[in-house]
Amino acid sequence: MVAVDLPESTRPAARRSPARGRRAAGRVLPLVPAFALIALFFLGPILWCVYASFTDVALTGATASTPHLVGLRNYRRMFSDPAFGQSLWLTVVFVLGSAVIGQNVGGMALALLMKSRHRIARAVVGAIVVGAWVMPELVAGFVWYAFLADDGTFNAILHAVGLHGKSWLYAMPLVSVIIANVWRGTAFSMLVYSAALSNVPEDLLEAAAVDGASSYRRLRHITLPLMRRAVMTNLMTITLQTLAVFTLIFVMTGGGPGTKTQTLPIYMYQSAFKFYQLGYGAALAIVLLAVGGVFSVVYLRMMREEV
Amino acid sequence: MRRRWALVMTVVTVAAGLSACGDSGSSDGKTIKVAYQKFGNFIGADELFKKIKPVFEQQNPGVKLKLIPIEADENSYYTKLGLMRRSKATAPDVAYEDTFFVNSDAQARFLMPLDDKLASWPDWNQFVSAAKAAGKAGDGHTYGVPMGTDTRGLWYNKKIFAKAGLPADWQPKSWNDLLTAARQIKAKVPGVIPLNVYAGKGVGEAASMQGFEMLLYGTGDKLYDDQTKKWVAPSRGMNDAMNFLKTVYSEKLGPTPQQALDPHWSDNVSGQELSQGKLAIDLDGSWLPQAWIPGGASAWPDWSKTLGTAPMPTQNGQAPGKVSLSGGWLLSVGANTKNPDAAWKLVQLAMNKENSLFFYIKGTQVSVRNDVTADPEYLKGNPTQKFWTSLVQYTQYRPAYSVYPQISNQLQAATEAVVTGQAAPEKAVADLAGQIKQLAGPDKVEGTS
Numbered sequence: 001m002v003a004v005d006l007p008e009s010t011r012p013a014a015r016r017s018p019a020r021g022r023r024a025a026g027r028v029l030p031l032v033p034a035f036a037l038i039a040l041f042f043l044g045p046i047l048w049c050v051y052a053s054f055t056d057v058a059l060t061g062a063t064a065s066t067p068h069l070v071g072l073r074n075y076r077r078m079f080s081d082p083a084f085g086q087s088l089w090l091t092v093v094f095v096l097g098s099a100v101i102g103q104n105v106g107g108m109a110l111a112l113l114m115k116s117r118h119r120i121a122r123a124v125v126g127a128i129v130v131g132a133w134v135m136p137e138l139v140a141g142f143v144w145y146a147f148l149a150d151d152g153t154f155n156a157i158l159h160a161v162g163l164h165g166k167s168w169l170y171a172m173p174l175v176s177v178i179i180a181n182v183w184r185g186t187a188f189s190m191l192v193y194s195a196a197l198s199n200v201p202e203d204l205l206e207a208a209a210v211d212g213a214s215s216y217r218r219l220r221h222i223t224l225p226l227m228r229r230a231v232m233t234n235l236m237t238i239t240l241q242t243l244a245v246f247t248l249i250f251v252m253t254g255g256g257p258g259t260k261t262q263t264l265p266i267y268m269y270q271s272a273f274k275f276y277q278l279g280y281g282a283a284l285a286i287v288l289l290a291v292g293g294v295f296s297v298v299y300l301r302m303m304r305e306e307v
Numbered sequence: 308m309r310r311r312w313a314l315v316m317t318v319v320t321v322a323a324g325l326s327a328c329g330d331s332g333s334s335d336g337k338t339i340k341v342a343y344q345k346f347g348n349f350i351g352a353d354e355l356f357k358k359i360k361p362v363f364e365q366q367n368p369g370v371k372l373k374l375i376p377i378e379a380d381e382n383s384y385y386t387k388l389g390l391m392r393r394s395k396a397t398a399p400d401v402a403y404e405d406t407f408f409v410n411s412d413a414q415a416r417f418l419m420p421l422d423d424k425l426a427s428w429p430d431w432n433q434f435v436s437a438a439k440a441a442g443k444a445g446d447g448h449t450y451g452v453p454m455g456t457d458t459r460g461l462w463y464n465k466k467i468f469a470k471a472g473l474p475a476d477w478q479p480k481s482w483n484d485l486l487t488a489a490r491q492i493k494a495k496v497p498g499v500i501p502l503n504v505y506a507g508k509g510v511g512e513a514a515s516m517q518g519f520e521m522l523l524y525g526t527g528d529k530l531y532d533d534q535t536k537k538w539v540a541p542s543r544g545m546n547d548a549m550n551f552l553k554t555v556y557s558e559k560l561g562p563t564p565q566q567a568l569d570p571h572w573s574d575n576v577s578g579q580e581l582s583q584g585k586l587a588i589d590l591d592g593s594w595l596p597q598a599w600i601p602g603g604a605s606a607w608p609d610w611s612k613t614l615g616t617a618p619m620p621t622q623n624g625q626a627p628g629k630v631s632l633s634g635g636w637l638l639s640v641g642a643n644t645k646n647p648d649a650a651w652k653l654v655q656l657a658m659n660k661e662n663s664l665f666f667y668i669k670g671t672q673v674s675v676r677n678d679v680t681a682d683p684e685y686l687k688g689n690p691t692q693k694f695w696t697s698l699v700q701y702t703q704y705r706p707a708y709s710v711y712p713q714i715s716n717q718l719q720a721a722t723e724a725v726v727t728g729q730a731a732p733e734k735a736v737a738d739l740a741g742q743i744k745q746l747a748g749p750d751k752v753e754g755t756s
Contacts, residue, residue: 059389060408061709064415150565167565256508257568258723273386275713 046289053283059276067279074283084284086259087267091243091291094178094263099242102182104235107189111197112219114190126190133187141251144180145169148252173253173261181248185241189234196230197223232303239295243288264288336645338371339363339653342391343403344384345376348597348604351670352376352403352454358665359656366656370649375399382511392417392641400644401653404451404637406441411709412639413444419640420448424651430659430676438675441704442637451637452658455672457593458631458698459517461485461617467587468615471495478617481624482525482551485588489560492587501560502588503576506552507723509568514722515715516632516705517591522548524703525621525630528755530714531706538706538714538747540740542755547622549725549732556726564727578605581614590619593695597671600688611690618698631702635675673699710747717742 053074057067078084110129114122132140147153148168155165168176200223208218224231246265249255255262255270262270264284272281343352353376360372377387385408391397392415404412412418421442425431431439434453442451465475471492479485489501505518523530528544531537555561566572577598580586582605599607618629638657640650656662664679666672668688673695674680686692705711721739724730730738744752 058415058709059386059393060415060417061411062414064389064393064411064417150569170565170568254509254570256570258508258720274382275716276386276389276709 049282049285052279053286055279057279057282059273059278061276063279070279074280075287077280078283078287083259083262083267087262087264088287088291090174090261091263091288093174094181094245095239095242095295097174098178098181099185099238100235102178103185103189103238103242104231106182106186107191107234108193108231110186110190111193114194115197129187129190132184135184137184137245137247138251140180140184141248144176144183144248145252148176169253170257173257177249177252177261180252181242181245184248185238188241189238192230192234192237193227196227200226229303232299236296236299239299240292243292243295264291336649337369338373339401339644339646339649340373340375340399341401341403341653342375342377342388342399344381345378346380346384349670351666351672354669355657355662355666359653359662363653363656367649367652370646372653381405395643398641398643400641400646400650402639402641403454404639406451406453406635406637407705407707407711408709409442409450409637409639410444410707413446413448413450414709416642418450419642419644419647420450421452421640421651421654422448425449425452428655430655433660433676433678435675435677435699437633437699437702437704438635441633441635442639444707451639452654453675454636454638454658455663455667455670456633456635456675456699456702458633458673458695458702459521459590459592460619460629460631460695460698462581462589462591462595463615463617464581464584464587464613465615466584466613467492467496467499471587475615477615479620480628481620482522482622484620486554486560489555489588490558493558493560496587499584500562500580500586502555502590503562503580503586504552504555504590505567505573506556506719506726507564507568508716508719509570510573511570511719512715513573514719516634518552519548519718519722520632520705521590521619521630522551522622524632525619527622527625531708532753535753537751537753538743539753539755540743541736544622545736545739546733549721549735552722552725553732557728561726567726568723582607582610584613593673593691593698594671596689596691600671614691616691616694618701627701629698629701631698633673633699633702633704635704675699713746714743717746 052067054069054071055067056063056070056073058064110125114125135143145152149155150165150167150170154168158165166172204222205218208222213221244265245263246269249261249263249266250269253261255266265288268281268284268288271277271284341356343356345353353374356372356374360374363372364370377384379387385405388399388402388404391399392412398417404418409418413420438453438456439449441453441456443449461479463477468475468477471488472495473488473491477488479488485502492499492501504522505513507514520530523544526544526547528542529539532539556564556567561567562572566575569575576586576589576591577595581589581595582599596603596610598604599610601608619631621628621630638654640647640654644650657666660676660678660682663674663676664682664685667674667679667685671689673692674685679685680696717739721730721735724735724738725732740752740754
């Protein structure tokens with residue numbers, strides 16, 4: 001997770017004194033075990049992963065017990081592998097479609113629509129949307145598989161009103177998983193934007209309304225600029241979450257049919273645990289980490305710019 | 308006060324962290340750990356080891372047997388077993404091992420050679436030679452005792468055959484006989500899938516082994532040449548096999564591509580299509596009755612009256628006239644076991660005549676022990692068992708190399724391209740040959756066409 005400093009962070013400058021130093025030590029000490037555990041179970045695997053990505057370590061075969069350092073071979077192989085290029089592209093489409101556009105716009109729309117509605121309407125809509133979000137990813141995957149399968153609920157509904165169904169997961173697999181992920185993740189954006197909207201001063205909007213600004217212009221020139229930090233924070237969070245989505249796709253399509261929904265996490269799983277190429281899988285993990293890093297840097301830069 | 312609390316919490320957390328670390332790695336030779344798969348319909352290994360645990364512990368005072376049933380599908384089972392073996396502390400002493408991992412696991416030095424032990428084991432003479440060879444790696448050592456095998460051939464529905472005017476004791480002699488029968492069924496019994504041949508990535512290894520390889524090995528060509536130690540691609544046989552698939556799917560003699568590519572298709576075939584009389588001929592395996600026997604996933608008491616069996620013919624009926632491919636599992640001893648004698652005693656006990664018979668029946672396995680094959684108990688309860696066992700003398704094993712799973716994946720993709728009409732058979736084979744060259748290395752591949 002990347003720390004985001006909030007606008008109201010106006011900490012008083014620390015004064016140096018021995019008493020403060022002791023108190024600081026007293027505060028840091030209880031954190032030591034937590035940091036040790038993070039180092040052991042979080043930093044350790046990442047470092048191992050970096051190391052493994054430069055070796056030919058495998059799960060079986062001669063290199064399982066005696067791996068060799070192979071330099072950049074895994075990375076060279078990756079960039080000459082058409083399956084990798086396709087996976088990267090699918091990952092970008094999946095992230096743009098389901099997070100940056102779907103969840104982000106959907107969450108904003110829901111938050112705006114719910115803003116000045118009746119308390120009961122807000123509670124009902126909020127409960128339904130958040131219900132999809134609290135559902136475990138595995139369950140959400142099954143729900144969508146059952147909904148879109150050949151003899152699933154969606155086709156049954158279509159037949160009931162006299163329309164012809166389709167093999168949705170076969171005919172349009174990427175669209176299916178994108179919709180499922182929007183359905184699942186929109187609640188998070190909605191919660192973030194609802195909170196941010198309540199911080200937009202009401203008198204500012206009223207003043208603009210008195211000056212004759214239309215509701216679109218008020219949204220465009222007052223509400224959105226004031227919410228910019230929340231938008232960027234939200235975008236970064238949902239982008240990183242969506243980059244790592246594995247279970248939902250794995251349950252719904254298994255990365256198929258063919259390789260039509262084989263995003264980077266699925267491709268990585270397949271390389272490391274289905275074809276036993278742990279080294280290559282580790283290299284893919286590093287690239288996935290780098291893709292997430294690039295997105296984070298872009299968002300952080302956009303956040304730093306002044307309005 | 309607050310500082311004291313902080314101190315207490317620190318101590319508690321550290322202590323909890325340390326105690327969690329101290330628990331691993333208690334392998335002292337007094338405990339024999341056996342790892343095996345337990346998943347869905349397959350509980351035979353679990354029943355076997357539960358049965359022999361008290362016997363083993365009584366015969367070996369002071370040694371405990373620890374059962375590690377791994378609940379995972381086949382592919383995840385290999386992965387989990389491989390991960391367990393990466394550390395000496397978690398590596399099992401005895402494991403249920405797929406024959407086609409023997410070479411790569413021997414190269415990884417996960418397994419202990421058993422040659423001396425087998426030489427002095429009187430029971431070893433009862434095992435058929437094809438199965439003995441299945442546990443032998445490229446280095447000449449034998450790394451496991453076979454726990455039975457499976458064979459592949461044709462299942463057909465006699466009731467549909469009667470409607471189509473085909474004989475109840477149908478025995479096709481060539482691919483043409485097979486296609487002729489399928490066309491006749493399509494013409495006379497509408498609404499029925501005439502012939503199922505697995506294809507595509509959805510069904511996974513079934514598309515490679517029950518589908519493409521059962522065809523390829525009937526053309527005289529093979530996937531791997533044991534003499535030259537090279538993969539064979541492209542070949543005329545590959546083209547012919549792909550053309551057969553194209554004929555089946557483009558003439559609509561088979562399932563629709565959507566059906567065939569559904570990951571659940573192979574379960575549907577045994578669970579619904581065959582038992583509900585919606586499929587006439589199925590190129591499949593000996594284990595199907597596992598689902599139909601009482602207590603199976605889709606019990607079907609009349610299966611043996613409705614279904615007939617026939618060997619898969621070679622392309623033009625060339626010798627030996629029949630094709631079968633086999634998989635099969637071994638009991639192997641881990642290379643790093645602290646107590647090899649006890650581990651070997653466990654293998655002997657688990658694979659003696661009585662326990663082999665028990666496992667064959669529980670796991671719907673085809674016998675690889677002559678004394679069990681001759682036992683009337685073995686054939687009781689499954690009328691097709693005699694037929695499937697008779698195929699053992701014709702059967703062949705897959706190339707047991709660590710690159711095979713990747714090549715198999717490319718085979719599946721190639722068959723998918725052909726049955727969906729995305730690629731012509733010759734184009735699919737040419738692409739496949741390119742992929743195999745990339746995976747195995749260009750010097751390990753030879754083309755014959």
